[in-house]
Amino acid sequence: MNYADRDPALRPLLDQMLSAEDRDRIEPVLEELGAVAADEVDRLAALADANPPVLRQYAPDGTRIDEVDFHPAYRRLCELGFGRFGLAAMSHHPGVHGWPTRTPHVVKYALSYLFVQAEFGLACPISMTDSAARVLRLFDPETFAAEIAALSATEMPELATGAMFMTEKQAGTDIAQTATEATDRGDHWTLRGQKWFASNVTAEVILTLARVPGQGEGTRGLGMFLVPRHRPDGSRNAIRVDRLKDKLGARSMASGEVTLEDAYARPVGDLGRGFLQMAEMLNVSRLSNAMRAAAIMRRAVREAVDHTRQREVFGQPLFDQPLMRATLLPLMLDAEAALGLVIEAADRLDAADAGDPQAQRLVRVLTPLAKHTVCKQARRVTGEAMEIRGGNGYIEDWVNPRLLRDAHLGSIWEGSSNVIALDVLRCLRRERAHRTLVEEYAGRLAALDQPATKPATADLIARLEHLGERGDALVAAEAATAQARIATYADDLCRAVMAALLLEQASREIAAGRGHRKLLLAHTYLHQLVAPVPDPPALAHLGAIADGGTVDAEGAAAAYDAIAAMGAAR
Template identity: 70%
Template sequence: MNFADSDPALRPLLDRLLSPADRERVEPALHELGELAAGELDRLAATADAHPPRLRQYGPDGQRIDEVDHHPAYDQMAQLAFARFGLAAMSHRPGVLGWPAPAPHVVKFGLSYVFVQAEFGLACPLSMTDSAARILRMFAPDEFAAEIAALTASDMEDLATGAMLMTEKQGGTDVGRTATEATDHGTHWTLRGHKWFASNVSADIILTLARVPGQGEGTRGLGMFLVPRLLPDGSRNSYRIDRLKDKLGSRSMASGEVTLDDAFAVPVGELTNGFRQMAEMLNVSRLSNAMRAAALMRRAVLESVEHTRRRPVFGKALFDQPLMRATLLPMITDAEAALGLVLESAARLDDSDAGDQTARSLIRVLTPLAKYTVCKQARGVTGEAMEIRGGNGYIEDWVNPRLLRDAHLGSIWEGSSNVIALDVLRCMRRESAHQAVAETYASRLHDMADPGVRPFAEVLLAHWKSMLDRGEHLLSTSPAEQEAGIGVYADALARTTMASLLLEQAAHEIANGLGHRKLLVAGTYLHRLLRPASALPTAALEQLDRIADGGDVPPEAARAVLDLLEGGAHVHG
């Protein structure tokens, strides 16, 4: 088993989104990581999940040490992630995996997607280390050159991992209620306060928000500070890890409560920009959340397909039972749609970092859209996969309980679903983000000329017009009605975007001689989007083997789905 080789969607997406040189360069790492994820890494992840980290607050001499002990399996996984594959470093510096320049975000998210199919918990420290380096490079590159070098090291002896401390008891969602106070001592600053939920709690470099005297109330009064684990003289900084959280999922990684007791801190960038800088860090972390959710969906799909093929029921494989096929098909198409949206967002992040302002506006809304819908989908797909495995799916000897536990995390961390939906609404109010999304993906649909693809594009273009009308109507209602309705609209906007991306990928694969499989996937997803109450297309159910494994399907199968779309009397608005 190789998680990369068994995925029919991943490589064709990378073919389209990467330059030929980058695509060739990533292939050896993709194959190696796919094999590790399906074997050694998967075994290490199971061991680390069963043996969570432990906090040692005091040393033998009674001195406070606040050390977190991880199981050796976790340390081995960290070596693979940070050192062997450089997942936290590759988008910041050249040389990782042979890249002559920093690797594209598409490469990083593509490889991370394979890694997370085996190990979810470590992806949080990876993401925060990556994001911390990004923020320091963006806002204070000269002042924190040494810290950036440590955060992007690929040698474990030189590596510093990062963390982001935001949540306080009284101020989780409402960051403006942050109470941690910063004090300027002339030569340095200190912070005093309590952080309620700190993941990768033993990180070497912490970025956090604190209230700056005289700077105002709410988020305006918050500055960003870097809190090192060790002081310049090598002694411990004065903050305490009070306890570790006993979490439902992500159990291999340490999350805890932290008391900042006049902790030494260094301002990052302009103190008046603290919240804006943290929002930049949050946005990248949110995209990482969506990537992890897509990875969990893919692993759940793979487990379900493999199980049902091996499980005979009433004289034939469970996979071949009609109702099971109708259960598996939506799972597969949802997983592929999620991966497409994540990698599309990564590509737009690459464009944004290169100075494309249109891409910057687009990634600003694509990120919350992806986090909102993909993370919710992962909860359903992993739950369905648990049920498919039956009683064994509920037993900790199998991977399904871990997938289900971890899937619930994405909808909570870095902003719960309601917070994320309101962020989409904010983008719509301020920047007409729904118009930007519709114009971007509708224009790409207009360019599709393949005679097999074009009719699907016409159907989807009509739906984009409906989505624009719905968005304008939503904005015309009262603020309370907007807030009440944005969740449903954000989900529909995300799914319509995913349908467009699936169709775009289908056109690419047909043009490059890869056949009509993706068109059948795209058509099936579009059918589910527009006719959610209708039975699934028979043509897709009959071709489930090739949809699950890859390979060409008859063009007539996709045409049969189109006939259903064009012949139906009701289109879901």
């Protein structure tokens, strides 16, 4: 088993998105990580999930220590994720896996996607460590050069992991209600308050928000601070871990409730822009959430396909039975569309970091859209995959319960779905982000030059333009109306973008001589959006969809003809 080899979409996408040099560099890493994830990481993940961390608040002599004991499996996962594969380091300095520059975000998310198919919990500390280094690089690189180096280390003795302690009892969704107080002590600050949900609670580098005296109310009154696990003199900082959370999922990783008791802290960047600086960390963490959801979907789909191929019922493999094929098809479509969106957002993030203003606008809205829609899809896909396995799917001996538990977390942390939908609404109102999306993806569709894609291209452009008009109406509506409608609109907009990306990817695959498999997927995905077909032609090609086999032009065209026929019938 090799997760990279078993993924029909990943390598073709990377062929399209990366330069020839970067594509050559990533291939041996893909091969290695795909094999390790399917073997060692998968075994370790099961052990770490079954043996969650344990808090030791006191030493035998009564000294307060607030240490967390992890199972050796989790420690080894850290060595693989942070060390061997450098998943948190590659965006911050050259040399990781032979890259002469910082590694592109596309590469980082592609490799992380393989790792997460086996282990979800550690992906949170990896993401926050990566994001903490990014925030410090963007807003205060000279002050925190040592911390950036430690956060991006690949040697375990030198590594410092990162965390983002934001949530308070009264200030989860409403960050303006943050009550933690900051006090200026001259050469440093101290923080006093409680953080209610602190993931990676043992992090050495913690970024948090606290209220700065005299700075005003609401989010304007919040500054960003770095709270180290240890003070400069080496003593333990005044960070009290009150208890660990007994979580439904992500059980390998320690989340806790924390009290800051005049904890040593240093301000980060401009204290008057603390919330905006934290939003940068939050936004890239949300993209990581979407990546993790896509990874869980791919694992769930692969488990379902493998099970149905070997499981015979009434003398026939389940995979060959019509109703099961109709059940599997939408799961495959959602998994592949989600990966395409994540890789697109990562590519736009690369361009945004290089100073492209259009890419910056796109990333700002693509990230919450992906977080909102893909994470919800993962909950459904993992649930269906569990049911496909039957009674065994509900038993902890199999991976399905863990996938289902972890999938639900994606829709909650870094902002629940409703919070994310309201963030999309802010993008629409402040930046007319819906028009940015329509302009970008309708323009790219119009530029496709493969004759086979033309009919669907026209349909999708019309759909995007209609969504642009719906967005205009939403922005003009009263606040209550807009808020009530934004979640449905965000899903519709996100799915239209995913459909456009599938069609664009299909055009490129045809041009590269890869056949019409992707076009079949794009046409079938379009079914779901505009004219659901009860017996789609794609069912005849389910093996090729699952494995990445070839589909001829006639098979792909038949899928589009089914849409046209349904439209005519209506």
